[in-house]
Amino acid sequence: MELWEDLIGNQVLATAVTGWLVAQVLKTLLDLALNKNFNPERLVGSGGMPSSHSSTVCALTTAASYRYGVSSFEFTICFVLSMIVMYDAMGVRRETGKQAKLLNSILLENPLKLNGEILQEKLKEYVGHTPLQVIAGAILGILLAVFMSQYYY
DSSP: OHHHHHHHHOHHHHHHHHHHHHHHHHHHHHHHHHHSSOOGGGGTOOSSSSOHHHHHHHHHHHHHHHHHOTTSHHHHHHHHHHHHHHHHHHTHHHHHHHHHHHHHHHHHHSOOEETTEEOOSOOOOOSOOOHHHHHHHHHHHHHHHHHHHHHHO
C-alpha cells in the first residue's frame, strides 16, 4: 500500500504521466475532428499533433526543475533525455513514417508476395513528428507542469 501512496504522491512522475495522457487525448480529439471518425489507436499510438513524447519529457523536465532545481543532476538527466527524445521524434522516427507511407502506396499498386503470402497489412505511418507537433507537445508539457506545481507545493 505504501508503494502506491509513494507513486501517487510523486509530483514528478504524476506530472510526466499527465503530460502523456493529456497529449494522447488531445491527439485523439484532433484526429476525430479532422477525419470525422474515432480511431482508438490514436489513444495510445505515436505520431500526430501534439507530440505526446515531447509533452511527457518536457513535463518531466519542468517538474524536476521545480522539485530539485535547475542545478541538480535530476534536472540535467531529464533535460538531456528530453533533447534526445525530441530530436529523435523529428529525425529518425519521422523519416520512418515517410518511408512507410511510400512503401504502402507502392504495395497498394503492386502487392508483394513473401514466402507465398501476399503482404496485406499496411505499415504504420504515424511514428514521427513534424517540428510543429514537437513544439506543441513541448509547450503543452511545460504548461501542465507549471499548472500542476501549484497543487503540489
